[in-house]
Amino acid sequence: MSRPIRVLLMVENVALARDHRLRKHAAALVAAGRSVTVVCRRDPGNRDVPGVRVFDYPPPRDGTSKLGFVREYLYSLLMAAVLTVRAMLAGGVDVVQISSTPDLAFVLAVPLRLLGRTVVFDFKDLSPEMYAARYGTREGLMYALLQRFEHASLRTADHVVAVNASVREVAMRRGGVPAAGITVVGNGPPLAALAARAPDPALRRGREHLCVLAGMMGPQDSIHLAVEAVARVVRERGRTDTAFTFIGAGDAVPELRRLAGRLGLDPWVSFPGWVEQERLFDHLATADLGLEPNLEDFVTPVKALEYMAFGLPFVAFDVAETRLVAEGAAELAPPGDVPAFAALIDGLLADPARRAALGATGRRVVAESLAWEHQARRYLTVFDRIPRVSRAGRRAEARA
Known part of the structure; x- marks a missing residue:
């Protein structure tokens, strides 16, 4: 009997306990027989999703200035990298799902793809628009970088999960992702x-x-x-x-x-x-x-x-x-x-x-x-199309 697909859900600077969409994704994958690990920010409630292995890191100091947010997210990215390596060594990973925002995890997605892992991008927020709404400007280096980061995240992914039709259109228009490479999965309540x-x-x-x-x-x-x-x-x-x-x-x-x-x-x-x-x-x-x-x-x-x-x-x-x-x-x-x-x-x-x-x-x-039960069926189709063993895993098993 082949082993279940091993899925790593990576989310920057937020806890599993506080991210209801992430909790629903994790629970749906567990119910479908996947092996699920979550890398996230630490919170006492992180272990409340049965069957999910959690690797979490101490929260950074909350940023309030632009520089503070940069420090906060760079720290979260570094900790996510460390814990991703730990997850790969402690049981293996076939598929990695990274989430926006911020759109920095593509830095980790590139080497993971080179190692034969499949990368799914959960595209739920638009970082450039959120920055503009927060700071009242679409000018400057930071806004330009957020646009580049978003594009890189979309282009790096093997498949994009979009939270709604508007975000799907952005993935196609700004990221050049073909329609077949995107699945819309809403965020309805259970x-x-x-x-x-x-x-x-x-x-x-x-x-x-x-x-x-x-x-x-x-x-x-x-x-x-x-x-x-x-x-x-x-x-x-x-x-x-x-x-x-x-x-x-x-x-x-x-x-x-x-x-x-x-x-x-x-x-x-x-x-x-x-x-x-x-x-x-x-x-x-x-x-x-x-x-x-x-x-x-x-x-x-x-x-x-x-x-x-x-x-x-x-x-x-x-x-x-x-x-x-x-x-x-x-x-x-x-x-x-x-x-x-x-x-x-x-x-x-x-x-x-x-x-x-x-x-x-x-x-x-x-x-x-x-309701989430309707959306969960769409979400699981993404993983149903992924081979049960990653490219790296197939090569390793062939050598064995």
């Missing part, structure tokens, strides 16, 4: 998340309604626009019957807390930080409305997918991928129009029938097409 869950009234903090925003909060995520919209809902529209909870972590959280304070929102807005998945699901099952202020056309609105899985209607800006995902599950404001965003929040809180209709549509769309 169907298990659809299980009925009782709301927790305490999460409303004594108010009639609860609005939730859940996800990463970096400067590029435009969370400040949601906070400004909440200020308009409370101050201009007089809606003081609603609690707003911003769940998640990221570089922008300290400034978001200060912004809420300056706007006088402390009685209504809370930032509990990162919470365990079960507690997040409690919030989603209790909330009346979700918020998604993303302004980037290429970004898959993971927040929105989780809202929809729980039948939770949401308000978002009308950008490409959000519009495709929402499919009648949300009210969309013109991009960046904070007063319109606030008006939609206020209008939906006043209209329970409309909320119920939007929520039911979202739940149905997730169950029928967007």
Whole structure:
């Protein structure tokens, strides 16, 4: 009997415990009989995926300046290289999946391909666009380097897994990857998340309604626009019957807390930080409305997918991928129009029938097409097409 394909999932500067897409990839591969190793940043929850061997490294100091981010990612790349060698010596590797961002792991992919390993690139974020959103410029050496790194990562890979159709188009246009070399694998929630869950009234903090925003909060995520919209809902529209909870972590959280304070929102807005998945699901099952202020056309609105899985209607800006995902599950404001965003929040809180209709549509769309179980089948086809033994492995077995 031939041995299972040995897959190494490499992700820079993030922990397996914090990367839900990576956790789903690892679990799907294990369930399909693959041998799975993950190289990632250290976190106590990294061992929570059964059957996965984890090699992790101590987290670097978080970078806040451009130079700080360079140091942070170079450290992560070095540690990933060391642990990849360790994984190869401690059981072997046939296929390596590297993930964006940042797009630096191609430095490791080149020698791995020369050694006969197959390289898969999980293309889920666009580094140049994220840099532009964070720093407000598309000029300078760093932006140019990110473009080169992205191109190198795409060209080095044997196959590209794209998180959505917009990212797939970028891989073809900017990376010259043929359509046959790309598989679109979405990032929908597992169907298990659809299980009925009782709301927790305490999460409303004594108010009639609860609005939730859940996800990463970096400067590029435009969370400040949601906070400004909440200020308009409370101050201009007089809606003081609603609690707003911003769940998640990221570089922008300290400034978001200060912004809420300056706007006088402390009685209504809370930032509990990162919470365990079960507690997040409690919030989603209790909330009346979700918020998604993303302004980037290429970004898959993971927040929105989780809202929809729980039948939770949401308000978002009308950008490409959000519009495709929402499919009648949300009210969309013109991009960046904070007063319109606030008006939609206020209008939906006043209209329970409309909320119920939007929520039911979202739940149905997730169950029928967007849930991870549907996406996992596409993901596994990538590995089904890979020979059960790598090129290097076949040569070694032939010599034996």
